[in-house]
Amino acid sequence: MGLLQFNSPGISSIPITSSFNYNSKSLRPLHLPNQVSLERRKLFAISTNTTSGGSESTDVASEEPASIDFAFVNVRSVPKSLPIFLCSTSCRRCALLLQSKLLPDGTPDVQYRSACGGQKLRDIMLDNNIDLYGPYDGPLLNCSGGGTCGTCIVEVVEGKEILSLRTDKEKELLKKKPKTWRLACQTMVGNKDSRGQIIIQQLPEWKVHEWEK
Amino acid sequence: MASLLPVHLPKPNPRFPIRTSSAATTTTTTTESLQERFGRKGIKFTEAGEVPSVELTVRNGSSLHLRIPDGLITSYKPKVYWKEDGFEEVLYTIGGGGPGDFPRGGLGLVLHDLSKTAAGGSPWGASEWIVKDADSDSFDAVQVELSCSNGDGSLDITYVVSLYPLSMATAVVVKNKGKKPVELSSAMLSHLKFKNQRGSAIHGLRGCSYCAYPPPSSTFGLLSPAEAMQPEPPNWLSLLSFSEDKKGKDWTVEDDLYTILRGKLSRVYAAPPAERSKRIYNTPPSKYTTIDQRTGLGFRVIRMGYDDIYLCAPGSLSQRYGKGYFICTGPASMLVPVVVNPGGEWRAAQVIEHDNL
Numbered sequence: 126m127g128l129l130q131f132n133s134p135g136i137s138s139i140p141i142t143s144s145f146n147y148n149s150k151s152l153r154p155l156h157l158p159n160q161v162s163l164e165r166r167k168l169f170a171i172s173t174n175t176t177s178g179g180s181e182s183t184d185v186a187s188e189e190p191a192s193i194d195f196a197f198v199n200v201r202s203v204p205k206s207l208p209i210f211l212c213s214t215s216c217r218r219c220a221l222l223l224q225s226k227l228l229p230d231g232t233p234d235v236q237y238r239s240a241c242g243g244q245k246l247r248d249i250m251l252d253n254n255i256d257l258y259g260p261y262d263g264p265l266l267n268c269s270g271g272g273t274c275g276t277c278i279v280e281v282v283e284g285k286e287i288l289s290l291r292t293d294k295e296k297e298l299l300k301k302k303p304k305t306w307r308l309a310c311q312t313m314v315g316n317k318d319s320r321g322q323i324i325i326q327q328l329p330e331w332k333v334h335e336w337e338k
Numbered sequence: 339m340a341s342l343l344p345v346h347l348p349k350p351n352p353r354f355p356i357r358t359s360s361a362a363t364t365t366t367t368t369t370e371s372l373q374e375r376f377g378r379k380g381i382k383f384t385e386a387g388e389v390p391s392v393e394l395t396v397r398n399g400s401s402l403h404l405r406i407p408d409g410l411i412t413s414y415k416p417k418v419y420w421k422e423d424g425f426e427e428v429l430y431t432i433g434g435g436g437p438g439d440f441p442r443g444g445l446g447l448v449l450h451d452l453s454k455t456a457a458g459g460s461p462w463g464a465s466e467w468i469v470k471d472a473d474s475d476s477f478d479a480v481q482v483e484l485s486c487s488n489g490d491g492s493l494d495i496t497y498v499v500s501l502y503p504l505s506m507a508t509a510v511v512v513k514n515k516g517k518k519p520v521e522l523s524s525a526m527l528s529h530l531k532f533k534n535q536r537g538s539a540i541h542g543l544r545g546c547s548y549c550a551y552p553p554p555s556s557t558f559g560l561l562s563p564a565e566a567m568q569p570e571p572p573n574w575l576s577l578l579s580f581s582e583d584k585k586g587k588d589w590t591v592e593d594d595l596y597t598i599l600r601g602k603l604s605r606v607y608a609a610p611p612a613e614r615s616k617r618i619y620n621t622p623p624s625k626y627t628t629i630d631q632r633t634g635l636g637f638r639v640i641r642m643g644y645d646d647i648y649l650c651a652p653g654s655l656s657q658r659y660g661k662g663y664f665i666c667t668g669p670a671s672m673l674v675p676v677v678v679n680p681g682g683e684w685r686a687a688q689v690i691e692h693d694n695l
Binding site: 194199232234235236237238239253254 | 544545617618619620621623624625642
């Protein structure tokens with residue numbers, strides 16, 4: 126019976142990197158941060174009148190003070206993806222910060238936050254209790270925003286137009302890394318009245334799935 | 339034949355089926371038939387005081403004990419130390435020793451159908467479970483699936499309990515086969531064991547908003563909703579005011595890196611329901627870790643599909659239940675009911691894992 130296909134790659138000891146190529150059609154098209162509709166059961170109807178692709182909706186956002194929505198996708202520490210349900214659950218898209226690891230059943234572990242623009246990404250993440258440094262999160266293990274240690278790497282999945290461009294320090298430290306990777310302490314997120322959504326992958330060096338373009 | 343036996347029968351002993359009442363005989367054959375149908379390597383159906391139960395084990399020795407009719411996990415002993423017998427019981431359970439003694443504590447699922455009320459006026463709750471399936475890959479993963487249905491068959495509820503070398507998972511899948519949408523309130527409550535009251539804390543809830551809230555009522559909960567909300571009798575601890583809950587439904591944001599569990603508290607960590615109607619709101623953390631300073635062990639509880647996290651510490655009330663300390667915690671969806679439309683499905687799960695090895 127379809128109890129939990131034990132012969133699925135999740136259960137045997139296959140290294141996690143090979144088994145997971147998370148199909149981005151589940152994660153990519155970033156609709157307006159319809160956070161509630163991304164989860165399966167919706168209790169309150171959210172009035173979003175945008176449909177696909179657009180990163181801003183002036184209708185919805187005009188009554189609220191300007192803020193940027195974040196979905197942070199996390200990395201978990203368990204190497205395996207465990208089959209928990211009978212069949213894998215459908216994806217959970219999240220608009221802002223994406224943690225690079227997946228929850229045990231294969232869905233991404235996302236945290237949503239909202240913040241004002243005009244700050245460094247590092248400040249936004251630390252103020253909102255998002256894990257930025259991972260194993261380097263200690264008193265002397267990082268340079269606390271100086272732009273010299275290269276431990277605050279994040280990957281920008283969506284929303285890079287709101288962020289400032291790569292600085293020289295970043296270009297130097299992230300020379301060999303993909304172009305979507307940024308240093309959170311050097312990245313300025315828009316200005317005070319920016320609106321939009323950003324998806325950030327935390328700790329991309331440890332992530333287990335790929336974001337397809 | 340029953341009428342020939344003397345009136346004062348000794349309590350039936352399952353070891354001697356000839357003398358037992360028919361109920362016990364049925365239980366024995368049920369256990370045997372269950373073992374035949376579903377038994378696998380690592381899955382063994384036994385009987386604990388006349389109640390059919392199943393014992394799950396994996397290769398590294400971690401084991402889990404699940405009672406079938408009420409779906410209560412009474413024991414989870416993972417391997418946490420590298421030494422020979424390095425198992426440590428994670429769950430706090432009392433009772434369940436002899437027949438008729440209903441265990442309390444442990445890990446159980448609470449699922450209430452709020453749109454339907456049972457005879458007593460309280461909402462219907464999932465309580466009678468039967469084994470639907472079992473699976474194992476004979477090394478590192480075993481799984482048992484229990485199912486339950488409500489009176490008129492409109493809800494099909496499946497409870498999947500899985501055991502892995504370093505974790506265990508409990509998942510619930512609810513399918514609405516009826517014609518009307520149902521509203522559910524659910525929680526997976528685990529009573530986790532701590533060595534003593536002083537060195538217990540939770541890490542990972544900082545930044546999440548919470549408010550004082552009673553636990554969902556359940557048959558296995560150690561603290562009833564009323565008891566959980568009672569303030570601690572004043573003593574010198576309350577003068578230091580460790581994690582005191584404010585009265586009323588005020589929402590506060592957790593400031594501390596570690597939530598100390600020394601005092602009595604009963605809270606739900608979630609996004610306030612009023613916030614959820616906004617376009618975007620801060621989501622509660624998906625996982626948190628329990629820290630026991632005495633044993634040095636930590637267990638991570640991961641929430642999937644649920645909206646809130648329930649946390650309760652008994653404070654000095656724990657002395658009533660026996661030695662050692664415990665807390666009652668777990669993911670829940672109790673502030674805002676979950677709506678499952680006809681033909682729809684809802685899934686949620688909890689994983690308890692550790693990296694103490």
